[in-house]
Amino acid sequence: MTDDEILGKLKSIFAxxxxxxxxxxxxxxxxxxxxxxxxxxxxxxxxxxxxxxxKRIKPEDFKSVRTVGDVVGVAQILLVA
Amino acid sequence: MKANINYYWRLVATGGCFLVFGIGALILSAVVFPIMQIISSPKKATRARWVISKVFGIFLWLMQTTGVMRLEVIGADKLRNCRNVLVLANHPTLIDVIALISLMPNASCVVKRALWRNPFMWGVVRAANYISNLEPEALVQDCAADIKTGQPLLIFPEGTRSVPGRALKFRRGAAYIALSSDVPILPVLIRCDPPTLTKGAKWYKIPNKQAHLLIEVKDVVNVSQLMALGDPPAIAARKLTLALEKYFSQELSTNGKSAP
Structure with missing residues (x-):
């Protein structure tokens, strides 16, 4: 998935x-x-x-998340893992 | 001249009260509660809460007798006998929590995590089994479990003391707890005039005249009276938080003499 696709999904989750x-x-x-x-x-x-x-998220991976971009980053790591 | 003497007297008395509070908390933490821990039954947290409530009552008497402040409570019996409620209060000063706990002998309370390591308060918050605000998810669950025991739970939805002159801002934790525990809310309005012992203020920055702490206990309200039910949790918590902010702001903007 591209960053834009993930961002699109995040938008609907936020909504x-x-x-x-x-x-x-x-x-x-x-x-x-x-x-x-x-x-x-x-x-x-x-x-x-x-x-x-x-995929399961480790709490410590999500602790440092600050921006929407950080969330996209975490999602990318999960998808390739 | 007379006002001057009064000011310096209150300054000395305020310092004295802080000293007494520190020594008292230390004696409770290091002597009284460890002994109770050894001799007492499964109900030791309940007994510790009772002791704290009484000691805080004595401390308030001291603060009033020395003229540091004046306390007025409207509707105290609603607090003393309450069960199965979530008690929500605004938090303009350090003294309000002491006053509220003195009025509620069996209440649990959400307390900031730092007090578990505070040199004076560590034994007090542990013995009373108060709830720490450290982990948000665990906090909501701990609070819901605590409310099930029937004892009232005291929460300051601001999460910290108010910032003087700024609009009331509630965190959403209290709303989550109210929504997940399904008990009514007992709102308590606290006014402190002139402001004293506000957030970040040093103890010796006392006001020019004696502080008047007015505690007004309102009637219980159900969540359904404040908002429509049925939204998913995160959205419901937002709506309830806004409704509570509005309720408290409106009630606090009156002079407090409308009740009971």
Whole structure:
């Protein structure tokens, strides 16, 4: 999957789970500052990402995630793993 | 001149109160609770909470007798007898948590993780089996489990003390807990005028006149009175958080004399 395809999937996850409109979700968007996610949301997001990729995420891999681009990066690593 | 004497007296008394609090907490942590740990039954957390509540009550009496502050409580009996509720309060000052716990002899409370390593408070938070805010997922589950025991749970949804002059900002943890535990909310409004012992303020920065802490216990509200149910959890938590922020902001903007 390309980064753009993953970003597209993330946009729909953000819309369904957090009611965040897709146009505000860009690679450089900051999850906690711009999208007002909190640590509970980050856990939710990690679970959705597991469902999307079919792979398990290690909590420490997701701890350092700050931007939408970071999430895309984690998804890429999961997909090739 | 008279105002001056009063100021310096309150400054000395405030310092004295801090000293007493530190020594008291240390005695509880290092002597009283370890002894209770040895001799007491499975209900030791309940007993520890009772002891903390009483000691905080004495401490409040000391603060009022020395003139550091004046405490007024509207609806105290609603707190004393409450069961199966989530008690939510705003958090303008350090003193409000002491006052609330003194009014709720069996309450559990979500407390910041740092206090588990605080030189004075470590034994107190451990003995009382208070809930730490460290892991968000575990926090929601721990709180829901705690509420099932029937004892009230006290949470400050701001997650920390208020920033004076800024609009109230709630974190969403309290909303998740309210939604997952399905108990009503008991809102408690706290006003401190003039502000004192706010976030980041040094103990010796006391106000020019005696602080008046007004605690107003409202009637319980159900989540369904605040918002429509049926959304997925993350969205419901957002809606409930906004509704609670609005409720508290509106209620706090009145002068507090409308109740009971």
């Amino acid at each position: 369904e789970t957090f009611e965040i409109s897709p146009e505000t979700v860009k690679m450089e968007t900051h999850l906690f500052e711009d999208l007002d996610l909190d640590s509970i949301d980050a856990v939710d997001l990690a679970i959705k990402l597991q469902t999307m990729t079919g």
